[in-house]
Each structure stands twice: as structure tokens, then as C-alpha cells.
Amino acid sequence: MSKIIVRGGQRLVGNVKVSGAKNAVLPILAATLLAQEGESVIADVPFLDDVNTIQQVLGALGASLSYENETMRISAQQLSSYEAPYNLVRKMRASFLVMGPLLARMGCARISLPGGCAIGTRPIDQHLKGFEAMGAEIMLGHGFIEARTSGRLKGAKIYLDVASVGATENIMMAAVLAQGTTTIENAAKEPEIVDLANYLNAMGAVVRGAGTGVIRIEGVDKLVGVHHTVIPDRVEAGTYMIAAAITGGDVHVEGAIADHLAPVISKMEEMGVEITETETGLRVRATKPLKGVDVKTLPYPGFPTDMQSQMMALLMASEGTSVVTETVFENRFMHVEEFSKMSGQIKVEGRTAIISGGVPLVGAKVCATDLRAGAALICAALIADGDTEVTGIHHVDRGYVDITGKLSSLGAIIERHEAVEQASSDKVHVLATGVEAAVSAAVGQPEAVIAAASLEPSIEKPKREKEVARLKPQPTWAVT
Numbered sequence: 098m099s100k101i102i103v104r105g106g107q108r109l110v111g112n113v114k115v116s117g118a119k120n121a122v123l124p125i126l127a128a129t130l131l132a133q134e135g136e137s138v139i140a141d142v143p144f145l146d147d148v149n150t151i152q153q154v155l156g157a158l159g160a161s162l163s164y165e166n167e168t169m170r171i172s173a174q175q176l177s178s179y180e181a182p183y184n185l186v187r188k189m190r191a192s193f194l195v196m197g198p199l200l201a202r203m204g205c206a207r208i209s210l211p212g213g214c215a216i217g218t219r220p221i222d223q224h225l226k227g228f229e230a231m232g233a234e235i236m237l238g239h240g241f242i243e244a245r246t247s248g249r250l251k252g253a254k255i256y257l258d259v260a261s262v263g264a265t266e267n268i269m270m271a272a273v274l275a276q277g278t279t280t281i282e283n284a285a286k287e288p289e290i291v292d293l294a295n296y297l298n299a300m301g302a303v304v305r306g307a308g309t310g311v312i313r314i315e316g317v318d319k320l321v322g323v324h325h326t327v328i329p330d331r332v333e334a335g336t337y338m339i340a341a342a343i344t345g346g347d348v349h350v351e352g353a354i355a356d357h358l359a360p361v362i363s364k365m366e367e368m369g370v371e372i373t374e375t376e377t378g379l380r381v382r383a384t385k386p387l388k389g390v391d392v393k394t395l396p397y398p399g400f401p402t403d404m405q406s407q408m409m410a411l412l413m414a415s416e417g418t419s420v421v422t423e424t425v426f427e428n429r430f431m432h433v434e435e436f437s438k439m440s441g442q443i444k445v446e447g448r449t450a451i452i453s454g455g456v457p458l459v460g461a462k463v464c465a466t467d468l469r470a471g472a473a474l475i476c477a478a479l480i481a482d483g484d485t486e487v488t489g490i491h492h493v494d495r496g497y498v499d500i501t502g503k504l505s506s507l508g509a510i511i512e513r514h515e516a517v518e519q520a521s522s523d524k525v526h527v528l529a530t531g532v533e534a535a536v537s538a539a540v541g542q543p544e545a546v547i548a549a550a551s552l553e554p555s556i557e558k559p560k561r562e563k564e565v566a567r568l569k570p571q572p573t574w575a576v577t
């Protein structure tokens with residue numbers, strides 16, 4: 098099982114460059130499916146597992162792709178399938194973002210249900226409500242969602258019950274080729290929505306109002322491939338800002354856009370962190386003890402839920418009591434249990450966490466329960482006494498480009514240990530201690546052979562097989 102080991106106690110100093118935004122590039126790559134002519138050239142595409150997954154989804158639909166020097170070239174003139182494979186959708190919920198473009202381009206789309214994940218149930222009802230309003234027929238069954246339309250989709254007025262980022266993007270992508278005008282009310286306002294709208298407009302679409310609560314889309318007949326550069330990742334930037342502040346460091350976060358990070362900057366300044374805008378990013382300095390603050394996550398321009406766990410790490414290192422309220426996802430406090438292994442003093446009551454700050458953190462063996470939880474544990478580990486071993490880092494690989502390299506360039510003592518994998522023809526052999534660990538190492542692999550050595554020797558084979566099936570039903574995994 099791969100892990101990241103951090104030795105706490107180093108002050109971070111220097112420059113760190115932010116990569117292109119995961120949450121912008123995924124919908125933009127999905128939108129390249131809309132280009133009936135020409136090649137799409139997307140620059141600043143971060144080297145992430147999620148990007149690899151969407152690349153495979155596009156490939157399975159018939160697009161041809163190449164990826165070099167953070168630039169992806171996509172030709173989608175000829176699509177050969179309208180079905181996003183289960184193996185890929187199960188790895189990454191954002192695969193569902195191909196539904197809008199497929200419906201618009203091919204009149205049908207079949208995608209397996211993305212299901213829930215560690216941070217909440219994450220329904221897709223608002224996406225489907227939008228497609229239905231535009232005339233699509235939705236069929237659900239056998240773990241699949243199929244959407245079909247006879248002829249073009251029709252422009253419609255759609256009010257979102259929740260300002261969902263994904264639903265706004267999916268509906269926008271479906272509407273650009275629809276007949277007539279689509280209005281999305283209570284639309285999400287995130288910078289990634291604006292980046293997608295800019296890309297669609299460059300392709301020939303007519304999208305107005307992105308970044309506000311009302312987006313109007315005039316359908317056009319055809320879109321073409323164009324060049325686009327993805328915006329910098331505000332969550333990655335925010336994570337390095339927290340890493341700098343927690344270590345009492347002095348770090349320039351190159352590429353960070355102050356406007357995109359306004360709620361994070363405001364809270365960190367309230368705590369006593371000095372943040373200055375430079376020509377190319379943000380300089381973050383912590384020169385005095387920090388004080389606790391209260392934080393409530395909200396859709397943009399509120400405090401981002403994707404920064405909640407990293408902020409909690411900083412609050413543990415600050416003086417006084419802080420209250421964090423999570424309003425976006427119903428189950429995004431899984432990191433609290435891991436923090437407590439590091440001596441963090443946090444009490445959870447429903448959607449609120451009360452943090453007693455200033456208690457020295459200690460190194461421990463912890464597990465990333467989701468992407469941002471992993472980043473938060475690494476931030477906390479930077480000031481913990483001794484070594485912290487973070488497992489579950491396949492989550493971190495979804496959204497952070499070379500986090501160990503970037504942090505060690507700032508002076509952190511951090512290294513990555515890769516799992517021992519013996520690749521056979523097309524299966525990955527997983528060696529790990531314990532059923533949970535073995536299954537967690539096998540997640541994300543299309544086929545895995547979980548070696549007997551991975552599992553408790555006292556458990557005989559039929560029982561081990563049952564245990565693996567219980568933990569993660571996955572028909573292509575075998576126990577040897």
C-alpha cells in the first residue's frame with residue numbers, strides 16, 4: 098500500500114507553483130466532446146489520476162487524445178459510443194459530466210450511476226431535472242442512467258433546487274447545442290463554471306451570465322475545437338497557503354488568484370496570517386501565534402467545502418476554540434477521527450465541529466478518507482512531533498500534482514513509499530497487510546489479484562473471498 102511519510106517540524110519557505118484546476122479541467126475535457134470540427138488543445142492540464150480517468154472515458158467514447166507537457170489534444174469529430182464504462186465512472190463521479198455533451202452531440206447517453214462517496218450521498222437529481230426540462234427522456238435501471246432525445250434538445254427555463262456545480266456544468270454543456278434559449282436559475286457561481294463558459298464561448302457557444310446566479314445559453318448549430326488554458330487550482334493554492342501558515346512559514350504561492358480565494362484569505366487574515374498579493378500570486382507569512390475563528394462552508398463565493406479539512410488542521414494549531422460548520426456535504430468530517438489519532442481535540446455535533454486549538458500534535462499512522470482529508474492530514478503532519486504515515490493516498494493522487502515534491506521543495510521532510518505491485522499481464526497484484534488495507538490498495542484498479550499474504554492468514558480462503566466481496570463488491574477482483 099502506497100503511503101506518504103512526513104516528519105514534522107520544518108518551517109516552509111520558498112516558491113510553489115500551482116497546477117491547473119482539477120475541477121475546471123474535468124468539465125472542460127468533457128466539453129471537448131461537443132467539437133464536431135477541429136482539434137481541441139487544452140493547456141495547463143494537471144497530471145492527476147482524475148485527468149487520466151476522464152481521458153480514458155473520452156477514449157472509450159471514440160475521441161482520440163494525446164497528452165504531453167501538460168497539454169492535451171482531443172479530436173472528437175467521430176464518436177463511436179454513447180456509453181461511459183462502469184469501471185471508469187465508479188472511479189470518479191465527475192465522469193457523469195459527459196452526459197450533457199453526449200446528449201447534445203449524439204441524442205443519447207448511457208452512464209452508470211455514480212453513487213455516493215465518503216463525503217456524502219451526492220445525488221444527481223438536479224442534472225436529470227435539467228435534461229428532462231430540455232426534452233430528454235430519462236431511464237433508470239440496472240445501475241445505469243440512460244437519457245435520450247428525438248431530435249435536438251429544446252431550450253428551457255431550469256431552476257436548480259441547490260446551486261449544484263456539476264448540474265450547472267452538465268446542463269450548460271447540454272444547452273449549447275439545443276434549439277432556443279436555456280436559462281439556469283440558482284446556478285452555481287464557482288470560478289470553474291466561468292472557465293467552462295469561457296471555453297464553450299471560444300468554441301462558438303453563446304453563454305452569458307456565468308459567475309452569477311442566472312446563466313442564459315442561446316443554442317447554436319455547431320461548435321469547433323479551440324485552444325484553451327485552464328485556470329489555476331484554487332483549492333491546491335489554498336492547501337499550500339495553509340501548509341505555509343501552519344508551519345509559521347513564508348511561502349509564495351505562484352499562480353494563486355486572490356479573487357478566487359477571497360473567503361480563504363479573509364479567514365486566514367482574521368487568524369493573523371499575513372497575505373499579500375504579488376504580480377504572480379500570493380505571499381503567505383505567519384509570524385505570530387494564530388487565533389481560532391469560526392468557519393461555515395457555503396457555495397461560492399462562500400468558504401469552499403474543499404478547503405474545510407485543511408482549514409481544520411490550521412485551527413488545531415491555533416489558539417482558542419473554533420467552530421466549523423459544513424453545510425455543503427452531509428458527511429465531510431471523516432478526517433476528524435484521523436486528526437484525533439494525532440492528538441487533535443475535536444468534537445463533532447451533527448454538521449458542526451468544535452476544535453480546541455493549541456494542543457501539540459503528534460505523529461501517527463492515519464488514513465486519508467477522501468482527497469482533501471489526505472491533504473489536511475499532510476498539513477497537520479508538517480507540525481506534528483515525529484513521523485506521520487498517511488495511507489489512502491490514491492485519494493490525494495486524484496487532485497494534487499506531486500504534493501511530496503512541491504512540499505519538499507519548500508523544506509518539508511516528506512517522502513512517498515510506493516506499494517509493492519507485481520504486474521502480471523493485465524492484473525495488478527496487491528500486497529498489503531489486512532483485508533481493509535488490501536481492498537483499499539485495490540480500489541481504482543480495473544483488475545486486482547489480492548494475494549493471500551495480504552489477508553489475515555488465520556482466515557481461510559472462502560471466508561477471505563466473502564470479506565473482500567463485503568468490503569467492496571468488484572467482480573474482477575480475485576483472491577489467490
Ligand SMILES: CC(=O)N[C@H]1[C@@H](OP(=O)(O)OP(=O)(O)OC[C@H]2O[C@@H](n3ccc(=O)[nH]c3=O)[C@H](O)[C@@H]2O)O[C@H](CO)[C@@H](O)[C@@H]1O
Pocket residue numbers: 119120121123190191217218219220221222223224225259260261262263264285289396402403425426427
Ligand atoms: C469535479 C468537481 O467540480 N467537484 C466539485 C463539485 O462537486 P459536485 O459538482 O458533485 O458538487 P455539487 O455542487 O453538485 O454538490 C453540492 C451539493 O448539492 C447536492 N446535489 C448536487 C447535485 C444534485 O443533482 N442534487 C443535489 O442535491 C450535493 O449532494 C451536495 O450536497 O462541487 C463541490 C461543491 O463545491 C466540490 O466539493 C467538488 O470538489
Ligand SMILES: C=C(OP(=O)(O)O)C(=O)O
Pocket residue numbers: 120190191216403468469496
Ligand atoms: C470532492 C472533490 O472532488 P470530486 O467532486 O471530484 O469528488 C474535491 O475536489 O475535493
